[in-house]
Amino acid sequence: MFQISLRLTTLGSCSSSSSSIVFPLGKIFDRFLGKRLQSSLPASNYDYILDRSESNRLRNEIFDDEKKRQSQLIPRVEKIQVNVTNVKPYEDATLIMNKHLSTPYHCAQHFSQLITERSIIAAIDGKHLWDMHRPLTNDCNLQFRHFKDEDPTEVNRAFWRSCSFLLGMIVQRAFKSDIPVYLHSWPKPSIKSGCFIYDVQLPTLHDWKPDKEEIRSLTGMFWKLNASTKGHFERLDVKPSVAKEIFKDNKFKSQQVDDIEKEIGSEGKISLYRLSDHIDFSVGPMIPDPSHIGRVSVACVHKLDSDIENLYRFQGVATPSKLPIHFYPYRILLDRASKPRTNMIPQSRN
Structure with missing residues (x-):
């Protein structure tokens, strides 16, 4: 299915029973573990970094509590x-x-x-x-x-939007514990751009220029996530006060919640999405689950010209699993997605 040769053997072996994808990569990650990236997706369970694990745990507790509270408001089945x-x-x-x-x-x-x-x-x-x-x-x-509708525009947007969500999920887990990672946002899906995007602040990496092996490793984590994640996207509409509590450890998300609250009011609703234990907000809708993603690659990472210090743009490309594509046209899409996009660059609020 995938023609790029990549083996994530040091990430936890991937047997044929769990996925038909073979990731030919071993020595690359032996070099990587001493660099910036690390695996956080072993074959059975996620091996989270402690501080990020605690943050994820607290976010999911709030999400679950709010979900339970809302379900209790339904008095009877109608x-x-x-x-x-x-x-x-x-x-x-x-x-x-x-x-x-x-x-x-x-x-x-x-x-x-x-x-x-x-x-x-x-x-x-x-x-x-x-x-x-x-x-x-x-x-x-x-x-x-x-995808085969006469006008699949909104379906494509949902696909691109979901890929951006997953890209943020990957980046959040990719770096070693001594490197802070703050997810900022992703631009509104634009099919014409040829790529999906997530903008991330890496405050301690001043001039990071990832090499091909690092890009391949991020792609490998994407593949592994798609193969191992069995759940579907959960949506939960919450008041801004709940969203603030969930994202209180991310200054960018907190500011964005404040901005949304100014538009919708304190009693308005913000749509949260959860996949596995990763939570982010989006207007939606999303695809049902990652099984609808076929070929996927992280195409490039580049530093943005922003007054937000060390803000990097991660770009990727993917095709739906229901629309098989040959390696050659996919390579053309990947080459196009590898060109740095410099539109809609976030700036600080100051």
């Missing part, structure tokens, strides 16, 4: 009517589902495995885009969206 249309090759259907519990994914299961596996997002009442695993809240008309 039924809703979901009219599913344009489900080719099947006929339209009306489904009776559970309010606040049933999701578009559950609706898709009433049709076939084909519909379930190919659907990326849903459209509610022709105007609201919805995550496949996000519970439905009212009677509605529902359509499934996938």
Whole structure:
């Protein structure tokens, strides 16, 4: 499937039973462990750095507590009517589902495995885009969206957005404990840019220029994450006060929550997403889970001309698993994504 030869043997062996991907890389990581990057994705469990582990633990505790609190506000199970249309090759259907519990994914299961596996997002009442695993809240008309739609623009944006989320997840775990990592943000998905992006502050790395081996290792971690992550994206809409508590150890995220609160008010809602134990916020929607990502590469890392000290832009490229692509055209996409993008550079608020 993947033509780039890379073996993450020192990351924890990857057997054929857990993934069909073979990562031919060994000696590279023997050199890397003494440099900046380290593996945080062994074959069975994540081996987190202690301080980041504590931060993740606290974030997830808050997320779980809020999720539990919201679920307790649902007094009883109510039924809703979901009219599913344009489900080719099947006929339209009306489904009776559970309010606040049933999701578009559950609706898709009433049709076939084909519909379930190919659907990326849903459209509610022709105007609201919805995550496949996000519970439905009212009677509605529902359509499934996938990569082979006549107009897959919103599906592609969800794919690019999800890849940026995962790129931040990778970068957060890639560096050794003596190197601080502060996720900043990613620009709004732009298909024409040819790459997905995450901007990250590495305050102790003043002029880092990663070599090819370091880029390959980040790519290898991406592959490993996709192969080992079995869960789906969880969405939780919370008040700004909850988001502030979750991101209190990240000054950039905290500032962004403050900015959002000024627009929506203290009673408004901010959408959080969680995959495994990584939490970030986004308007969404996201793809259902990482299995929809096929070929993927970290293309380049470069320092941005920003008044935020040591802000680096990580760029990547990916293609959907349902749309196989030959190595040669993928190489063209990778070469294009490797060109540094210098648009929408974040600046400090001062």
